[in-house]
Amino acid sequence: MLILLPPSEGKTRPQAGSPVDLESLTFPELAQHREHIMRALSEVSAQPDAMTSLAVGASLEPEVRANVDLHQAAVAPAHSIYSGVLYDALGFGSLTPTQRRKAAQSVVVMSGLWGAVGFGDPIPAYRLSMGVDLPGVGKLAGWWRPRLKEALDQRAAGQLVIDCRSSTYAAAYKAPAESTVAVDVVQERGGTRKVVSHFAKHTRGQLVRHLLGLRGPGPRSATELLSSAQTVWPTTELVPASKNKPARLIIVLPEDHSFATSSTS
Template identity: 55%
Template sequence: MLVLLPPSEGKTAPPTGGPTLDLGALSAPTLNPWRERVLDALAEASRRPDALEVLGVGAGLADEVARNTGLRTAATAPARRVYSGVLYAAAGLDRLTPAQRARATAAVRIVSGLWGVVTPEDLIPAYRLSMSTTLDGVGALASGWKHHLGPVLEADAADGVIVDCRSAPYAAAWRPAPASPWVAVRVVREHEGRRTVVSHHAKHTRGLLVRHLITRRPRPPRDADALAGAAAELVGTALTSTPRPDDATVPRVLAVELGAPPRSGARQLSLVVS
């Protein structure tokens, strides 16, 4: 099983005094030459007067953009702690037993505009960079990484199912081979008999699925049908603990549906929420 995640926009900066960035210690060392180029291009872009415009962020993130200029000497922490957005809060990769943490390290890959791909245990600093960005010297990040991620992720995928929880900009950086058991996870809301794609609970629900796949006791699913069966174990799960998990108004997972195999691309696994 290979679980593909996007990074979170929300990041927790590691405390000062910790280990600084060591590219040589990151997983997938064959990516380091391109990581070096992106690091340098990001630092240069973040020093520009129009840095916020180049990186596509608002004035409220100016401090995070300024932090990009010193990433090589910045304090680091495991990626599972640095990425702290909605999906990661629900996945709880920082709240695992040692055995579960080893399973997450083997199965979970975080696709990043800066690092290409990292495991939850890779030591990284907090940064600000989206995969949809274009940087001088490297071009569009998704296109650039597409030439480097294939060999790494194809080796990681081996012959297991690929559980794709990435958003569109990050999915553009690598597409599995057509014959791969590739399943894209989407979340839809059901209300009064109608279904619509949702964003509010989508990240949280994907995070719940990731945690379930990592922490459940049976062997990891190896194909799409087994994945759907594992996901179906979430039916009835509350999407939040407030005001109370047993409150009828709390959104829950209602159903799990696996689409038919397409001629090309990913098979769809839909998590239906109330």
């Protein structure tokens, strides 16, 4: 299986360590493109209008200014750089060694800066969303799309692609519809299904943790993924793939659902 994740807006900055080695990251063929975006981001982040260019608020100015020195910034594994609801629910730190190896093999994180990286790739913290129209580059999702296609298509070949990305990051790479399942999460509220952002992120993190805990390589088809998800969320549904659209796994949370009462092993 191949699990596609979005990054997190929040990131944990390493206090010490070596700088990034672009050639050592997963998909080394993207190194030149990553260097191009790093330089553009560093230049933009040094400008007086950097906050506007990167579409962030004033409270994030220290993170934007830190982009200027990305080439020298300390690195740490991607799974420890990315923080937030999804990554907290995934809980990499409490995975077993076997589960961690499976995560390294199976999880790819999309990124406005890196394009796509492996879960254990050593990267610095940064501030750049895939939704940004980066001066000198353009809209990042569109810029990355042709550059990511070959590398990710090769990685996805023969695999069930479990797509947990948000729409912003899904725009940068269209996974093969016939072998992809997009994961949606809704909650019953007053008889109506609602998308609740935090619950959706949390539940996707739990799903990834659940899949990493399975014996063997993981589900090989949409129906196998459905069966596995239903052991944790019994009301999960599957919408089959159509000609141009991937299948959709819809995890339906009950009205009384809360983080405290939802857990996976």
